[in-house]
Amino acid sequence: MTALATDTRGATPPAAAARPSLGARITRGLGGPLVRVILVLVGLFWLVPTIGLLISSLRSPDDMSASGWWTVFTKPSQLTFGSYQKLLENGDITHSLLNTVLITVPATVLVVVIGSLAGYAFAWMEFPGRDWWFLGVVSLLVVPVQVALIPIAELFGKIGLFGTILGVVLFHTGFGLPFAVFLLRNFFAEIPRELLEAARLDGAGELRLFARVVMPLGGPAIASLGIFQFLWVWNDMLVALVFTKSGTQPITVALQTQVRQFGNNIDVLAPGAFISMVIPLAVFFAFQRQFVSGVMAGAVK
Numbered sequence: 001m002t003a004l005a006t007d008t009r010g011a012t013p014p015a016a017a018a019r020p021s022l023g024a025r026i027t028r029g030l031g032g033p034l035v036r037v038i039l040v041l042v043g044l045f046w047l048v049p050t051i052g053l054l055i056s057s058l059r060s061p062d063d064m065s066a067s068g069w070w071t072v073f074t075k076p077s078q079l080t081f082g083s084y085q086k087l088l089e090n091g092d093i094t095h096s097l098l099n100t101v102l103i104t105v106p107a108t109v110l111v112v113v114i115g116s117l118a119g120y121a122f123a124w125m126e127f128p129g130r131d132w133w134f135l136g137v138v139s140l141l142v143v144p145v146q147v148a149l150i151p152i153a154e155l156f157g158k159i160g161l162f163g164t165i166l167g168v169v170l171f172h173t174g175f176g177l178p179f180a181v182f183l184l185r186n187f188f189a190e191i192p193r194e195l196l197e198a199a200r201l202d203g204a205g206e207l208r209l210f211a212r213v214v215m216p217l218g219g220p221a222i223a224s225l226g227i228f229q230f231l232w233v234w235n236d237m238l239v240a241l242v243f244t245k246s247g248t249q250p251i252t253v254a255l256q257t258q259v260r261q262f263g264n265n266i267d268v269l270a271p272g273a274f275i276s277m278v279i280p281l282a283v284f285f286a287f288q289r290q291f292v293s294g295v296m297a298g299a300v301k
Contacts, residue, residue: 050277057083057270064266083267093272095247096254100276102165103240103250104233107172111229112222114173115180120210122181123188124196134185140178148175149242156243163245171243172233180225187221188214223287234280251276 055069058079063071072078087093121127122134152171153162161167191214199209215222237252244253255272 053270053274053277055079056266057274059083061267064270083271087268087271087275090268090272092254093251093258093268096249096251097275099165099244099248100234100250100252103168103172104230107169107176107233108226108229110169110173111176111180112226115177115184115225116215116218116222117210118177118181119184119188120214122185123191124214125206134181137178137181141182145175145239149239153242162243163248165244165248168239168243168248168250171239172229172236176229176232180229183225184218184221187218191217227284227287230283231280234276 052069055072056064058081059069059072060078060080060082063078118137122130122137156162156164156167161170196209196213199213204212235252236250237256240250240253241256244250249257251272255269255276258269258272
């Protein structure tokens with residue numbers, strides 16, 4: 001009887017054994033309704049500038065100078081599309097928007113295509129000095145854009161590319177490739193070797209192997225890279241200020257010129273800024289699922 005009592009006292013109570021850890025309790029608390037409400041409020045607060053810009057682009061210059069954009073909730077009659085109509089009649093803004101597309105799309109496509117090919121080569125192809133070449137490419141990530149502006153501008157001036165859309169595309173492509181190669185090489189290296197060897201045994205060459213096996217598996221990482229590159233090029237103004245002229249300026253430089261020349265031209269600036277902002281947002285949300293998959297790739301085995 002004494003031994004039985006001792007064993008009973010020394011045993012761990014079932015309730016204590018099943019008690020969740022501190023980390024589990026914190027995680028459970030973070031998923032509660034109160035935290036969700038707080039996150040929703042933070043998200044709405046974060047969207048206030050975007051909502052204000054949208055409403056301002058739908059108001060007349062007189063209304064904007066007379067009161068704040070929030071007064072539209074009590075006077076919805078202020079909303080009008082006249083500013084957008086005037087924007088479409090502004091040849092500088094519409095032409096700069098076209099220039100932005102002509103710069104961003106090729107710069108994104110070139111970085112994705114060349115970066116994918118180079119990433120596959122560094123991950124799975126054997127050639128002399130492969131690791132040293134990859135180390136050299138990665139070391140280019142630490143080179144700031146500002147350091148290369150003047151030398152490349154002089155080079156482009158000598159070969160006739162300064163002030164052209166092609167020159168801006170080449171600059172963005174060159175500075176986007178190191179990150180692209182680094183990202184995709186590390187992602188492609190996680191592909192099981194057995195899968196690639198099985199495809200080679202079936203007679204697949206390197207190009208077919210890349211197109212049929214590597215590209216589908218690397219879709220999330222490639223989509224993430226494309227989104228990063230698109231947003232960076234679309235929102236760039238520093239490179240465009242240096243390498244473009246009046247006929248090749250993107251929307252960022254055109255809007256800055258409008259501010260400098262016409263400080264009160266808010267009826268053109270507001271809709272132009274909103275269009276310049278909403279297009280990359282649309283691209284991001286269109287590929288949001290692939291972006292999240294690419295960011296989380298490799299986090300869970």
